[in-house]
Amino acid sequence: MKFDNAYDLILHLFDKGLLRGIDLGIQGEFEIDSKIQDSDLLKLLNEIFGKWRWGPCVECDEGYYDLVKDGNGELAFSVSISSDILDFYGNPFEIEDILKIIVDELGLTKVDAEEYLEYQLVLDLELDYPDINKSEFDLTVFEIHGETEGDEIDKEILSKFKNFDVFKLKQAIVDYLVKVHKENHENFTGFSLLINNRNDIGPYDGTGHEFIDGLKEFFAAYPIEYELD
Secondary structure (H helix, E strand, O other): OEEEEHHHHHHHHHHOOOEEEEEEOOOOOEEEEEOOOOHHHHHHHHHHHHHHHOOOOOOOOOEEEEEEEOOOOOEEEEEEEEEEHHHHHOOOOOHHHHHHHHHHHHOOOOOOOOOOHHHOEEEEEEEEEOOOOOOOOEEEEEEEEEOOOOOHHHHHHHHHHOOOOHHHHHHHHHHHHHHHHHHHHOOOOEEEEEEOOOOOEEEEEEEEEEEEOOHHHHHHOOEEEEEOO
16 A cells, blocks of 8 residues: 555554554653554654654644544544643742732731741642632642741741631632633643742643644645555
């Protein structure tokens, strides 16, 4: 069987169950997921997918690109995205804004208005938010204390917590984090975030799913000369 374009070859291999997709790495490197043993064919496929991956107007996040068929029976990618947002895009969160929520919600009076809050109180937080379009999240770590154990702010926080709805405070902070995430990275429909005990933000990872169609247009225009037995 002879093939003169990449699309027909990929479609044939997909229909035969020999080609499943590509696993794209954090630096744009990828590995073909297949049952193919022929080294020449694998080399050709790497060239083909490499041209697509690094082609014009192609922006790809780290993740698994699963070949599927769309409503017209044409090949598309169903993508499970995973990316280190902090490493690639930077930090969109302001620790001062987060700590100010704590001060306002708890009504803390011992903080110095002339000093940065990050030098006065400390937040430990570990958040997993699988879907930003839903209200369900997992806050496995949530601790607040003064910069120095037993200082005036630390004592005030402990006192406030005795008669305070902590879930209300958690929700206010999470709402801020989701708002900022949506404003900056809405393509990642889920995310996880860690704020450690020195108010350092990160890791900040994004997850999600997207559907990429229009593959036929690119691959059908990619000429090859290949023959399968």
